[in-house]
Amino acid sequence: MGKEISLDCLRDPLGAVETLFNGASSKVSRVSELARWDWGVKDFFEKFLQQDGVYSQVPEINSTPLSAIPSNTLVRFRGMVQDMLENEFFIGCYKNGESIRTTKYTDSVSPDFCTPGRDSVELWERRILYCVPVPGENHWVKDAFACTKWDHPSTQSRRSSSLTSQAEKRQRDEGDSSSSPDVEMDSSSIVESSDVKRRREECTTSWSDDRTSGLNMNFPLGETSFGPIPLRPCIVKVYDNADSDIMLNDVIEFIGIFTFDPELSANSFSNSEADSDPFMEADLCSRLPQSQVPRIHCVTSRKLTPNNMISIIPELRQKQAQIIANPGAVMTLRETILSGLANLLKGDSLAAEYLLLHLLSQIHKRVDTIVLGTLPLNIVIKASPENSTLPSQIAEAVGALLPCSHFLPLSCEHLNKGPWAPRKDYDQNRLATGVLQLAAGTHLTLDLTSMTEGKLNTTGVENLSTLRKMMQFQTVNYDFKFHPIEIATDISVLVTSNSVAGARNFLPTDICVVLVPSADSSAIIEDESLANLRLYLSAARNLEYNQDTSLNPVLENDLVECMQKQRSIDVETFHRWLTLSRLLTLSHGESQLKIEHWKKVLEMEKLRVARMSH
Template sequence: MVQDPSYGEELHLTIARVLNSETGEVRQRFSQYTDVDHSLEEGWEVDYSSTGNVFTEKEVAYCVSVPGQNQWAQLESTASIESALEALSITNTSPHTNGNVDSGDTADSGFEVASGLASKYPLPGENHTAALVKFYSPSAAPKASSVIDVVGIYELGYNSKSQESDEERKVLWPCIHAIYYTDIQLHNLVPSLPRLALSAYIARRDMCLSHLTLVLGGDELAAQYLLLHLLSKSVRVQDAKVGKFSLNLIGVPSCEKKQQQQQKEQSRRFNFNNLATKWIGDAIAQLVPCSVELPFELGLLNRSAFLPNAEHGDLKAGVLQLAPGTEIICDETCLHEGTLDEHGVRNLHALQTSILEQTVTYLYPFQPIDISTNLRILVLSTGKSILQNDCDVYLADTAVRFFAKIQSGTSVDMQPLDPMHTEQIRQYLELARCLDFNIPKDVSDIISSEYADSRRCAHKNGEQMMTQEDLALTVTVARLISISKGQDVLDLASWREACTLEQYRKERATKAKSARPASGGEPSS
């Protein structure tokens, strides 16, 4: 993933005119895709005043392991920086040598190969690998947070921004001189994506729903909304963004005191200590290429940087600088009494902006820049979340008791998915999410007419009228129901199903609020 696309610019003497000071002979030397200066024999020197010299411009990008890439996606793909670099065993010409040093011999020669800068990786405390990728004119470096596949020449070299001390001069960086690169999407990390017939979509949808229902303790309604969430993505239609579907699952038990203490002791890393939220997070991690656990522990919120920051010249990573399509699972059950300072409030505001607007603000000097993103955000909470989400679903009482058992450490008897079905569900989610979708005008006209009729009827009977927000949510649900069936256009059957599903959800919410007025997990503002 491209963390910093503007890490620097370099000039390289690609074609050099060289002179022999003794004989006066003139030659041309060619050099490309390397940082090594022209190595000349005794008596030869570069004629820097020659008009025949050709300089090539290079843009340097700082690239890192894809944040949150799940282990199965790393094993199945060749897009991992770690695996690619470890597989290389070639002779490198590096600036510190005038000759050949094998990549495996750097330790013996007193040089260390850098693995990455902590400040330039979005997830604090996580091991990762980094490489400098150099793009030659006329190619430009790709955008920040994009995931790329690169073919190039591998070399160990210095980091031009880290040469302030003798110790730093002994650190070599993996460097890739890009001959060719292409942007890829996270679905490219899922192997063997086949074309599916419509009947195959239905079968895999049923398989996925059955699995998610088991994960959520038998709660079929919540499982349906979780499936819609996993299929969602933000797309731009004219001047608006549609398709986003952040979800708040309400009713997950909160952390016990012992687990809270564990969270404090590990508060420099993002991981779940609530066994109930970890159960859900682990289940989702088996199905999507990239997922990030984000516990709402006060220490993490107050210390971490959620937004990328280049106010001091170098772009430092923020937690929200993630590859498009990454799943963020927020654990609000660990948010307890304490002080959320100004920095923590800004972090929550940044997360809320990502939910509502699907943008992440990059803090550049003099002018912050909002960059469009595509992050799916799932919030797990005991009471209604402090964040505004697109959809709130109260878990059924059976699911609440199920997660209470898990949270208390009681083992749950659940048959795991076999590898073949797991792979089929992964493929189904990625293929359905990639469908190009539209709403036919005749269906749109019927929906508008029914919306107007429902408002007139509600007004006449003194009932609460359907709002524009209710309409937009129901249309999104209908859109995702169609996609879940492998359909690329909205039909009236999916619209009717969405209306019924929304009715059940609202009825459950009303019942849950009256039965559980004090959930104990909803922090005060």
């Protein structure tokens, strides 16, 4: 933008906003024109974050004690959009004498605010999102993001069609250098300006680490801490239609300005005050104290999925490229993970093969109510004392390999406890969460081996019905009292049970594998191999798969031959075989089905069905 900006943008991001606003306001004839764009704020901070060492210095809300984060500084927060609140109007800008001031990215106006004529005050609008820490996010993901670098998805190449092509280096979009100011920063010699001190002195943060405050934080899985640090939700304020593609349950990493206004926090309405004021009753923000639910004014963000949580981190993506550059590396990793899973499953290599394909499964297409790509799996474990801990060991192994997972022992008591589907609480004007409000790509391990005799109440029956529908159709009905809203999901479900018939009657799983032990269960994989196996799974899941139509006659002939031998084989069976063939192909780092993969699937299915008849 011509004039360079030299600021401590980490400790005084509002200084950068003010400078950009002043530059924009000097070029407009009417104050109202300033609402049309963000004055280059988003581009400025994205370029700033791409500088070496900058992103890792931005404190993360849920890995840093809030008492250590000063108000009005730059922070980051990675969370799931749990609720989308009513839009908020605020004083966007106003005239103070001859100068124009803005309150954008703040919760209050400057002390010099006065009440000029109407044409001098502009009311703008911002979107309010209630976000919670990512449900089921595993610690190794948190650790990776805690010390990574900023790499916005827009600077990455698109999904490639083979593992080998993914080894190509990311191409950054340099853009027009005139569209955003250059940033100069000398972190070794930072001198606080008077404005920085003023903004810091205006808000002395007083945080409470009391986890028993009685507030309902709406955490779907009830997770409360990351090590010694309590996990917190955040109210994120989004500007300039930056949320146009944000949906409920999306996982977003927000970079924004952390604000704390002691007056707003002190004046948070008590329940009795809210009850007497119908206007404030609808204002959730006024009832959630900033000391428990921090406010973040978003300057930029990036959408995350379990598939790009790893590849979006430059260090891990570079390592992934090095691994897959070697043609034999994928097969080596495949053999390593199969060996580890077989050790976990007491030497059962067939069960290990199915578990690997299950870990790679995800929805790739929806046709009306039919979902393609999922692979609900039931591992049938013989009831015995030595097998009692195997379900939790399997869940632990899944958590070591996938970004988001949760172990859920099913019992009548748990099912009866409360609604698993989110529901609208009109008294509080918020969406009350449930166990099944999860981000796409989350993995659930449901343990039926812990189920004992009992009676389901009305809530338990509804929860079981919701769970069955989610597994079969990958949708969950959110209860809005007057009408349900069907929300699409993509949740992989692994069931552990003690019998084929019992599990099949209870939960719909496409595939049941009876475990046939040949050894004692042992450690899944050495720790030094885990990082490479995570990269392997992420890369394989990201592959584009293309069906080779030239194989269709072979597939059809095999299907007819199998149907003649076994009348129970139907169209659903054929679809399951196609899904298994697709996943087996991806597990080999390939994007097109080969006849040997198809034949292997038929052999695997033959062995699996034979086990069920014994």
